[in-house]
Amino acid sequence: MTVCAPHGPQSTPQSLPRSAPPEDLRRPAFTVTVDGSYAAWLALGRGTDGWFPERWTLDGPEPYAVSLPGTQPEEPDSQLLPLTDGRVVIRRRVAERYALSLLYPTGPGTGELPLGAIECPYLCLLPPAPDGTSAYALVHGEEQTTLWRVHGGSGGPQLLATVPGRCEGGAWLDRSGRLLALDRELDGLTKAVVVDLGRGGETSPLLQITEKSNDRLLLAEPDSGLLLVRSDAPGVDRLGWGVLGSARPVRFPECLLPADAELTPFAARPGQGLAPEECAVAFRVDQGTGGDDWVGVWSAATKRLRRFPGPTGWLAGAGLWTASGELRLPFVTASVPCGLARVPVPVSMPESASVPVSVSMPVPDEPDDFSEPSAASAMSMVPVPVPRPPRPVPLQQAPL
Structure with a gap:
């Protein structure tokens, strides 16, 4: 394993226009910072321009996106990690190593600060760290996994721990x-x-x-x-x-084992100190029908999984929950290239409750009825x- 030191800053022109990608070409990795201020993903340019990094700002009255293209399109397996200072860590595979850099907007262009590179079989960035400014990665070997701090320390990538086995x-x-x-x-x-x-x-x-x-x-x-x-x-x-x-x-719970769908948790409501049963969790509900993606909301206190359709163009499996109880779901359509649906979900909802969905820009109205699974029985x-x-x-x- 070889670790390469970072080099000086670079600047590249910002040239790719933004367009809404087709449904089957959306990148699944839409990563949000812990505090919900920024997000990043690989967006798709028009024509043959390919993939390029895009940063979303989420903590304002309306979301907006900033393109961060380099001198050439990114490979679709490049990985992005947003930081709370507005910069974005990118991981690229270059031959037999993984190169890491910081991307940031610089007026008409994109600034790039190399963070170093690690020669290894495979490297993946970990979810955003709680401090919002550090970035960590796992390096997979044949019999062990190493944990690295790739941003937020001193100098280049820093080895922190070695764990026997393969970690994910x-x-x-x-x-x-x-x-x-x-x-x-x-x-x-x-x-x-x-x-x-x-x-x-x-x-x-x-x-x-x-x-x-x-x-x-x-x-x-x-x-x-x-x-x-x-x-x-x-x-x-x-x-x-x-x-x-x-x-x-x-x-x-039986309600988390529906016969007609697969559940993947993606967000939990923060701020519920000492009240885990009241902490609501949002799930992606994949019903395997090829239709729209649905959202599920569950808490141990309600003992039910309540479902409602996500907004049109939802980046399925992506979102964040605010401490005030608002579930925010990012979406992209042909007319809304950067949208955020805001769903106020109370912790405890009565049986007849509906979920109003408001968005930052007009989208087609969504049904507000629930599909009620059978009552939960805990084992x-x-x-x-x-x-x-x-x-x-x-x-x-x-x-x-």
């Missing part, structure tokens, strides 16, 4: 950016582990529901401690929920204590 995913468990959860595949099983950056990258177990189960962490909400997990401990792969640092059982696991800062504690093993 990535979820921050606290607001300080100290505890990072990863899904590690080792000896034929996948278990979530936690890397403590405050203890030199020390790694310890996070999820172990049974000895032979595959236990993955899908989403963590640091304020409430709510964890969304996927495990085959019940006999089939299912979604469940637990509470970080609690002795309460992991539960697998309990024995209590699984999870890490309490500063030192994580492994989850207890327990029978079903």
Whole structure:
């Protein structure tokens, strides 16, 4: 593995016009900062201009996008990570190495500041760090995974930890950016582990529901401690929920196992301190019909998954939730190249509730009725204590 030092700043002309990409060509990775101020993705130019980075500003009265093209179109596997200062980290594959740079608008052009490069088989950026200014990445080897800080430290890329096995995913468990959860595949099983950056990258177990189960962490909400997990401990792969640092059982609600759809969590309501059951989670609901993408809203308190159609052109699986209870969903259409639907979703909704969807620019009206799954029935696991800062504690093993 070779690490290359960064070079001086560069500037490239900003030349690609923005157009709404066709449905089948949208990039799935639309990444939002932790505070919801910015987002970034690869957008599609007109004609044969190809893919180029685009940064969205989301914290104003209306969203707006800024193109950040380089001297040539990007490869579709380039990865973007927005920072809260408005700059964007980009990861590009160049021959046998991965090059990292900072992109930022400079009047009519795009500024680029190289951050260095790492020669390795594969490198992926982790989700945005809580501080909003640091960037981390995983480097995959044959028998181990290394964790790197690629921006926010001193100099070029900095090796922080080495974890045996192959790690994927990535979820921050606290607001300080100290505890990072990863899904590690080792000896034929996948278990979530936690890397403590405050203890030199020390790694310890996070999820172990049974000895032979595959236990993955899908989403963590640091304020409430709510964890969304996927495990085959019940006999089939299912979604469940637990509470970080609690002795309460992991539960697998029936409403999170719909027969007609696949659920993927993408956002949780922040600010619900000490109230994990009131912390609502938003899901992408893939009904496999080839039609519009739907949004699901669930909380442990309501014990139901409520569905409603996403806005036309929704970048399915992307969005953020504000502490005030507003779910924000980015969308792109031929007439709205940068849109944000605002959905006020109360924590506890009555049976007859509808979800009004307002957007920053006119789009076709959406139905506001729900498709009601059957009532939830929770299957309990024995209590699984999870890490309490500063030192994580492994989850207890327990029978079903």
